[in-house]
Amino acid sequence: MKLSIATALGAALMAASPAAAQGVTVALNADIRSTNPGVNRDDNTDAVVLHMVEGLVGYRQNGTVAPLLAESVQLSPDGKTYTFRLRPGVKFHNGAALTADDVVWSWNRYMDAKTDWRCRTEFDGRSGLKVEKIAAPDASTVTMTLDRPSALFLDSLARTDCGMTAILHKDSVKADGSWDKPVGTGPFKFGEWRRGEAVTLARFDDYQSLPGEKPDGLVGAKRAAIPEVKFLVVPDASTVKAALASGAVDVAQVLDSDVPELAKSKTVEVGLFPSATKHTFLFQTRDPLLGNVKLRQAIAASIDMPQLVAAVSNGNGKANNSAIALTSAYYKAAQREGYAYDPAKAQKLLKEAGYKGETIKIIANKRVHVPSFNAAVIAQAMMQAVGINAEIEVLEWATQLDRYNKGNYQMMSFSYSARLDPALSFEQFSGPKDTQPRKVWDDAEAQALLEKASTISDEAERQKLFDELHKRQMATTPLIIFANGQEAWAHTKRVQGAEPWEGKPRAWGARVVTN
DSSP states (O other): OOOOHHHHHHHHHHHTSGGGTTOEEEEESSOOSOSSTTSSOOHHHHHHHTTTOOOSEEEOTTSOEEESSEEEEEEOTTSOEEEEEEOTTOBOTTSOBOOHHHHHHHHHHHTSGGGOOTTGGGTBSTTSOBEEEEEEEETTEEEEEESSOOSSHHHHHHOGGGGGGOOOOGGGBOTTSOBOOOOOOSSEEEEEEETTTEEEEEEOTTOOOOSSSSEETTEEOOOOOSSEEEEEEOOOHHHHHHHHHHTSOSEEEEOGGGHHHHHTOSSEEEEEEEEEEEEEEEEOTTSTTTTSHHHHHHHHHHOOHHHHHHHHTTTOOOBOOSSSOTTSTTOOTGGGOOOOOOHHHHHHHHHHHTOOSOEEEEEEOOOTTSOHHHHHHHHHHHHHHTTOEEEEEEOOHHHHHHHHHHTOOSEEEEEEOOOOSHHHHHHHHBSOTTTOTTOSBOOHHHHHHHHHHTTOOOHHHHHHHHHHHHHHHHHHOSEEEEEEEEEEEEEETTEESOOOBTTBOOGGGOEEOOO
16 A cells, blocks of 8 residues: 555655665655566656666767767668677676676567567667667677668667666566566666655665766766665655755755745755756647648747746746757757747738637646646737737646647647657657657658658768758747756755756765765
């Protein structure tokens, strides 16, 4: 039976005894779904599991990919075969040495339909790319051969929703092949999962970190300084704030609105951290009204983007109309070109569009850590100011998601989860509506540019393609991207170095300080 919040916090306070004084407690707003990488997962699950497992490659802070369990990655001249040389000295949590056979076994398990790995379709040909062969020429070498060149192969391996395509030991599964627990190579190993209450991980003392002084995204230095980390389920935001003040919780994501109060605390520090999530207004371009590009452009011109972003982020956010995040290595001058607030232009476009006051309904939800509802309210007021009859329909998140997947809306205030490679970010909303109703931008020429950007690996050539995609997106306005995520996190002053990345805590950077 799920324990109450009070009971869970009571357990945390007991854990703050001298015996556990050097451990760190991190708040989760909901329980994890499993411990199986990339299987039955959500963001909380990924956050916990990625402390225990690692893949051949991982994401850097700027969204590019770097070797992790691989020491090096080489690409064949035809762009189809990747050769991974494994880092020497890496051990699993059961003490076994990492070998190429473990990589092959892990891959074959992921590609087995019975595993139900979220990302199997990214590699089996159903989404275009197919891994035709994996081999282990020797104990330290793995080769993977694709059916075509792909600029996204390594990015897909590194994706957090794919569980980083974690390399696991066979002891992770039971004799019948069913999942048991993660026996990985990460800086922490599995301890205990009390469902509905907490997940406890213990430091893996034989962990082999990459060189460096600091974490870099999900690579870089990952030497765990603390003996234990507990992920405590605390769904209520006000309870999280109280738990930070009392010391029952050391690290937590908090509401933007709580930042001013927490910033005055003598025992808590608070900071703002960017992410590549995209906050947007989606348009159904097959709607009788919003199929008119001039009406969509009128809406864009009616919205004061900096003012909207400031309002939904308590003055801390920055407007960005690009699919490429502000933190990306591909965010350049072209991506800085955004929509201009121009009410007169909006009214002129409305007239040219033949708009006669028809209702435009904005669907939104009231989830705490996304600006869906607040952004919709502000956009509604700005649209009404130029003569657009905008209404808001508030839905439960599950219902809104269903409407999104079916393309059943006129306009929607919607947030996309992070995709760090620009091609993957554009792909989230680009594609054919006939076969994928959730897609927003159904443009054959844009799709051709995106497919090219997904194939070539040259960074300069990819930049040119992304610049052109941004230009076309701005011209046709199938959606309005108005900002990336910026999340508020707080920690008690007894803990330093536990900075999150892309909405996920990184306990391997944490250390406990004493006065």
